[in-house]
Structures are given as C-alpha cells and as structure tokens.
Amino acid sequence: MLDSLQLLGRKGLEFFQRLGRGHLLLLQVLAGLPGLFLRFGLVIKQIYAVGVLSLVIIVVSGVFVGMVLGLQGYNTLVDFGAEESLGVVVALSLVRELGPVVTALLFAGRAGSALTAEIGLMKATEQLSAMEMMAVDPVRRVLAPRFLAGFISMPFLAAIFSAVGILGGYFVGVGLLGVDDGAYWSQMQDKVDMYDDINNGIIKSLVFGVVVSWIAIFEGNDAIPTSEGVSRATTRTVVHSALAVLGLDFILTALMFGE
Amino acid sequence: MTTRATEIWVGIFVAAGLAALFMLAMKVSNLASYSGDEGYEVSARFEDVSGLKVRSPVTMSGVRIGRVKQIDFDDQALQAVVVMEIEPHHNLLPKDTSASIYTAGLLGEKYVGLEAGGDEQNLVQGDEIKLTQDSLVLEKLIGQFVSKFMTEAGSGDK
Numbered sequence: 001m002l003d004s005l006q007l008l009g010r011k012g013l014e015f016f017q018r019l020g021r022g023h024l025l026l027l028q029v030l031a032g033l034p035g036l037f038l039r040f041g042l043v044i045k046q047i048y049a050v051g052v053l054s055l056v057i058i059v060v061s062g063v064f065v066g067m068v069l070g071l072q073g074y075n076t077l078v079d080f081g082a083e084e085s086l087g088v089v090v091a092l093s094l095v096r097e098l099g100p101v102v103t104a105l106l107f108a109g110r111a112g113s114a115l116t117a118e119i120g121l122m123k124a125t126e127q128l129s130a131m132e133m134m135a136v137d138p139v140r141r142v143l144a145p146r147f148l149a150g151f152i153s154m155p156f157l158a159a160i161f162s163a164v165g166i167l168g169g170y171f172v173g174v175g176l177l178g179v180d181d182g183a184y185w186s187q188m189q190d191k192v193d194m195y196d197d198i199n200n201g202i203i204k205s206l207v208f209g210v211v212v213s214w215i216a217i218f219e220g221n222d223a224i225p226t227s228e229g230v231s232r233a234t235t236r237t238v239v240h241s242a243l244a245v246l247g248l249d250f251i252l253t254a255l256m257f258g259e
Numbered sequence: 260m261t262t263r264a265t266e267i268w269v270g271i272f273v274a275a276g277l278a279a280l281f282m283l284a285m286k287v288s289n290l291a292s293y294s295g296d297e298g299y300e301v302s303a304r305f306e307d308v309s310g311l312k313v314r315s316p317v318t319m320s321g322v323r324i325g326r327v328k329q330i331d332f333d334d335q336a337l338q339a340v341v342v343m344e345i346e347p348h349h350n351l352l353p354k355d356t357s358a359s360i361y362t363a364g365l366l367g368e369k370y371v372g373l374e375a376g377g378d379e380q381n382l383v384q385g386d387e388i389k390l391t392q393d394s395l396v397l398e399k400l401i402g403q404f405v406s407k408f409m410t411e412a413g414s415g416d417k
C-alpha cells in the first residue's frame with residue numbers, strides 16, 4: 001500500500017520535474033532568440049534541414065489528402081445534387097483542420113524526431129559539454145536556431161500543404177469527376193473567409209510549430225546520454241508531439257469556431 | 260558553395276510558402292472581393308429577421324452590392340434594425356428602394372434583396388429604407404398551412 005503510494009508520488013514528482021525543466025529550457029531558448037538575428041546563417045541552415053527537406057513528404061501527402069477529400073466529398077455530395085460545393089468542402093477541411101494538423105504530425109515525424117536524435121547524440125558524444133568548456137552556450141548555439149527554424153517553417157509548410165491539397169481536390173473533382181470548373185472556385189471563394197478560416201489556420205500552425213519544436217529540442221536535451229536513451233527520447237518526441245497537436249487542435253478549434 | 264546552395268533552397272522554400280499563402284488569400288478566400296474603401300450605410304426595419312446574419316449578402320437584381328453590417332433590436336419600436344453597408348460605387352439607388360429578406364434555395368442562407376423604386380433622389384449614408392418585407396419562416400408557413408388544412412377538413416365534415 002505504502003509502496004504503491006510512494007511509486008505514485010515518485011512518478012508525480014518526476015513528471016513535474018520534467019515539466020519544470022521543459023519550461024526552464026523554453027525560457028532559456030526564448031532568451032537566446034534575439035541574439036540569433038545577428039547570426040541568421042545558423043537559422044537558415046536549420047530551416048533547410050527541417051523545412052526544405054520536409055517539403056517532399058508535405059507536398060506528396062497534401063496532394064493525396066486533397067485527392068481523397070475530392071473523391072469522398074464528391075461521392076457524398078452527388079447524392080444531394082450539391083457536387084458544386086466540392087470546392088468548399090475540400091478548402092474548408094484543408095485550411096481549417098487538415099492542413100495545420102497533418103502538417104504538424106508529419107513535421108513531428110520527419111523533422112522533430114531528427115532534431116531529437118541529433119541533439120541527443122550531441123549530448124551522448126559530449127559535444128554539448130565540449131561547447132560549454134569552450135564557453136559557448138549550447139542553448140544559444142544549438143537549441144535556439146533549431147527552435148526558431150521549426151517555428152518559421154511550420155506555417156509555410158502548412159500553407160503549402162493546403163494549397164497543394166486544394167489543387168489535388170481540383171484535379172480529382174474537376175479533372176476526373178466532371179465538377180464544373182467555375183463553380184469549384186467561385187463557391188470556394190464565396191464561403192472561405194480570409195480572417196475566420198485562413199488566418200485561424202495559420203495561427204494554429206504557428207502554435208503547433210512552437211509546441212513540436214519545443215518538445216523535440218527538450219527531449220533531445222533531456223535524453224539519457226546512451227544509445228537507448230536517445231532512441232527512447234526520439235520515440236517520446238513523436239508520441240508527445242502527436243498527442244499535444246491533436247489535443248491543442250481541439251482546444252483551438254473550440255476557441256476559434258466555437259461560437 | 261554548400262551554404263550558397265542551402266540559402267538558395269531556403270529562398271525557394273520561403274518563396275513557395277509565400278506563394279501558397281498568396282494563393283490561399285486570393286484564389287481560395289474572399290479577400291479578392293473585399294473593396295478597400297468603405298461603403299455607405301443604410302438601415303432598414305423588419306418585424307422578423309430570423310436567419311439573417313452579420314456579413315450576409317445584400318443583393319439587387321441578384322448581384323451582390325453590399326453586406327449586412329449590424330443587426331440590432333430596437334426596444335422602443337420592438338423591431339429589428341438591420342444596418343447594411345453598400346459598396347461605394349453603387350451610389351445611385353433610388354430613395355424609395357424596398358428591402359426584403361429572401362432565402363437562397365429552399366433551405367439556403369438568408370440574404371437581403373433590394374428592389375429599386377422610382378424616386379429621383381438617391382439613398383445616401385445614414386438613410387433608412389422604409390418599405391420592407393420580412394423573412395419568410397418555413398415553420399410558420401407550414402403551421403399556417405396545417406391549421407388551414409385542418410379547418411377546411413373540419414368544415415368539410417359538416
């Protein structure tokens with residue numbers, strides 16, 4: 001009885017310690033951000049690693065998600081004779097939900113895991129300690145550029161995902177299934193609002209960018225410096241990012257489209 | 260050389276992202292149809308505006324010439340007051356224009372339809388449209404139909 005209570009207490013304490021370390025790290029990283037604008041080359045290198053190299057998977061997934069939406073939406077709408085609304089269905093689901101969320105999930109798998117593994121290995125091979133020995137702050141030099149790069153890349157990736165998905169839906173709906181070309185775009189323009197839909201989608205992807213990058217660099221920095229520890233940290237990054245993104249998406253949707 | 264290639268790729272990435280955002284803004288959303296300059300406002304009083312929302316379209320002859328800006332309730336007159344913003348280049352509407360609330364399709368959204376009168380003077384900022392016709396509420400209509408049907412059926416029995 002007492003043993004299980006003790007176990008519960010220890011787990012709880014560990015959880016809150018990790019949470020505290022995570023927030024302290026976030027504060028340190030945020031404090032390191034202004035200095036980055038003097039050495040923006042570091043950030044550009046990281047944008048290349050997390051953004052440009054994720055482009056292929058984002059574009060391919062976007063096209064296919066858009067095409068599936070077009071196909072499924074058409075099959076449902078055609079029963080009501082409302083297949084002209086296909087553009088609205090595809091655009092709203094992509095811009096509001098699927099664009100930011102699927103991009104964040106793919107980003108966590110493609111870039112977040114790589115960030116964690118890289119930082120964890122740097123720690124395991126004592127490169128981070130070596131930097132500290134040379135009086136170089138690893139938080140400013142290694143973690144902050146990666147965090148900022150993730151934050152910058154995410155909205156661009158989400159926008160590319162949505163745009164490419166809408167084109168994919170256009171290809172299936174108009175090209176293969178014979179929805180009217182003009183109706184696809186005009187109904188979309190009529191119903192999709194710049195401020196309510198597109199801006200909120202961008203805000204979502206910014207929030208996800210912060211959360212996924214934060215989790216990735218924290219898990220890397222907090223990894224036990226062994227090969228097993230790094231592999232566990234990588235797994236945790238993907239799992240925790242996915243859970244955080246899906247949970248936050250519900251909260252953000254309730255706040256934005258709730259009324 | 261590698262940094263140069265990296266920077267070029269990042270440049271392409273950012274440009275593609277901005278292009279996607281631009282496409283979402285201009286091609287997908289209604290941003291392109293926003294006119295930058297403010298229109299003029301006219302108001303109209305209705306007994307019933309159920310279903311009408313802020314930003315619902317205001318049309319004339321089926322062409323959208325403005326949007327509903329504000330819907331209020333007048334406590335004194337016990338009427339709904341709808342403020343509409345008409346685009347500034349449509350400034351030749353006659354003063355005795357009438358406003359009705361219509362439904363797009365059987366179950367579609369509500370919009371305000373304007374019909375021109377024959378007055379020499381034009382509507383200007385702050386004017387009120389006097390001739391109005393209320394929103395058609397489907398439930399009320401069905402209720403009237405059912406009660407009429409019932410009374411007819413009742414009188415037929417006698």
